[in-house]
Amino acid sequence: xxxxxxxxxxxxxxxxxxxxxxxxxxxxxxxxxxxxxxxxxxxxxxxxxxxxxxxxxxxxxxxxxxxxxxxxxxxxxxxxxxxxxxxxxxxxxxxxxxxxxxxxxxxxxxxxxxxxxxxxxxxxxxxxxxxxxxxxxxxxxxxxxxxxxxxxxxxxxxxxxxxxxxxxxxxxxxxxxxx
Amino acid sequence: xxxxxxxxxxxxxxxxxxxxxxxxxxxxxxxxxxxxxxxxxxxxxxxxxxxxxxxxxxxxxxxxxxxxxxxxxxxxxxxxxxxxxxxxxxxxxxxxxxxxxxxxxxxxxxxxxxxxxxxxxxxxxxxxxxxxxxxxxxxxxxxxxxxxxxxxxxx
Numbered sequence: 447x448x449x450x451x452x453x454x455x456x457x458x459x460x461x462x463x464x465x466x467x468x469x470x471x472x473x474x475x476x477x478x479x480x481x482x483x484x485x486x487x488x489x490x491x492x493x494x495x496x497x498x499x500x501x502x503x504x505x506x507x508x509x510x511x512x513x514x515x516x517x518x519x520x521x522x523x524x525x526x527x528x529x530x531x532x533x534x535x536x537x538x539x540x541x542x543x544x545x546x547x548x549x550x551x552x553x554x555x556x557x558x559x560x561x562x563x564x565x566x567x568x569x570x571x572x573x574x575x576x577x578x579x580x581x582x583x584x585x586x587x588x589x590x591x592x593x594x595x596x597x598x599x600x601x602x603x604x605x606x607x608x609x610x611x612x613x614x615x616x617x618x619x620x621x622x623x624x625x
Numbered sequence: 626x627x628x629x630x631x632x633x634x635x636x637x638x639x640x641x642x643x644x645x646x647x648x649x650x651x652x653x654x655x656x657x658x659x660x661x662x663x664x665x666x667x668x669x670x671x672x673x674x675x676x677x678x679x680x681x682x683x684x685x686x687x688x689x690x691x692x693x694x695x696x697x698x699x700x701x702x703x704x705x706x707x708x709x710x711x712x713x714x715x716x717x718x719x720x721x722x723x724x725x726x727x728x729x730x731x732x733x734x735x736x737x738x739x740x741x742x743x744x745x746x747x748x749x750x751x752x753x754x755x756x757x758x759x760x761x762x763x764x765x766x767x768x769x770x771x772x773x774x775x776x777x778x779x780x
Contacts, residue, residue: 523676555664555677557684558705579707 479587483595483606491517491595491603492585496575499553499561505575507550508601514623515548515597516616519583521556522564524591530610531568537613538572547620550575554583554591598623652695657685660699660713664706681710 482489495506507515518534520527538549551570553561554577565574577583586595594607596619605619655671661681663673670678681702688698702710 521677523680525676555706557680559684560680576705578704579709581707 479585479603480589480593480606480608481587483603488598488602488604490601491597492582494552494575494577494582494585496552496577496582499558499565499574499576505550505573510548510550511601512599513546513548514599514620515550515601516542516594516620517550517552517586517597518592518594518611519552519554519586519588520592521554522560523556526610527564527592528568530592531564531570533611533613534572535568535570537616541613541617541620542572545620549573552577552582554588596620596623598625649692650689651692652689654682654686654689657689657695657698658682660695660711661685661702662710662712664710669712 479489479492491507493507495504497504507517518530520530534549534551541547542549549572551565551572551574553564553574556576558576558578561574561576564570586593590608592610594611594616595603596605596607596616598604604623605615607615607619658671659669661670662668663670663675663678663681665677666673666675670681684702685698688701693701699711708714
């Protein structure tokens, strides 16, 4: 009888421990990536394969290795994203595309229909993907939208911009990532 | 031509109740809001006023009016936000742990109480039998004899 009690208590404690460990991993992962980028540690960006917002298949981040990549996290309900969208679109047309810099807009924590309407309203022509879970945003440590990361040709994150990013900041970050 | 129009009208009238029932809301907003999470604030949808929560509410209301079932609405939201949009964890994968934990805790608690009760009872009966062994052999018989003699003398 005593043995049964010990086994049951051990199973309960193990289960509880697993829940706690998972919760801690979820929160700690959320903070570490941007902090590592900000410290200049050049962490490799978490990989993702996400469906394109226009329904034309999926996009793997690793397929962009060899190019400098700008990854922007946004959502249609986010007010600063509305201010940022024209800046990104202009930059894509005038700077990024001619220089061969890849651009990916990651729509996250959002209804995909709303996101498509947003992209249409702001005339966004750079590749857009939809984060169809919450794992990618969490792995990248995305807190308040919008957030932008600039990756070098090896997929390492060189700069992180929380909030609305300016064209000047993007230019400087791309120059740094191109070295 | 008139026959065709009449036929179409008859079919329309016959199908009207089916269409009307299909478009009836099958659940209340209050009900579903308590079963969904706000993806940005990690609180239940009925307790959140964030812009994302407002958009989800508008989506749910639109689909509810169209006659979608609660399961259809939830499936559409899971497709966009992942399973964390559901207040209750899925009954699969790691979500199973959350479902099993209360049962395991209850079983563990019962096993603990029963185990402690049995141990306590065993200790008490052990103590009782311990007192009996301390009695000198033959003492019982002697006490009985003394009591008998005492009652005889009283008579």
